[in-house]
Amino acid sequence: MTLASRALAQLATWPDLRQAVPSCGLGQAVSSARGEIAHFHSDRDVDLHLTDRAIRRFAKDLNGSSAIRVVPGSQWVTIRLDAASDVDLLMTLVSVALQAQLTWQDPVDRPQVGCNDHRGAGFVRADPYGI
Structure with a gap:
């Protein structure tokens, strides 16, 4: 089981979350x-x-x-899951995201921008040769 699949399975048990199809159409979502x-x-x-x-x-x-990429102008952050501690970080940030939806909502007139996947904001491999 990958770290991402373990994290997704854990989040699927949270009472305030449900699995969904991501609006970008790639992968899985909560x-x-x-x-x-x-x-x-x-x-x-x-x-x-x-x-x-x-x-x-x-x-x-x-x-x-080092596990997080912030993209200027995006309402999304990208998290790289390389270790169990990164999954713990994700769980903490999901709690922050849920609270932010309630407390710090973005203005209604602001257009929703898609996730970072289509913005070319993924992680860049330090060694382009994979060595």
Whole structure:
């Protein structure tokens, strides 16, 4: 079982979440009653929907983690699951995302931008030769 499939299975047991088809059409997703929370695009990469305000509030912590990619202008962050601790980080951030949907909603007139998968915001391999 991959880290992503283990994380998805764990999130599927949360009472506020349900499995869904991601709006981007790639992979699997979990959603709350207020909207999409996470897209699982691969065995390692997860896009997590946070509000602009939540991303600004936690920017220093998010940018300080090697497991997280923040894309300027996006309401989503990408998390790379390389270790069990990254799954723990994802679970914590899903809690933040659920709270953000309730507390720090994005303005109604702001257009919803898709996840980072279609923005070319994935992780770049440090060694292009895979060595």
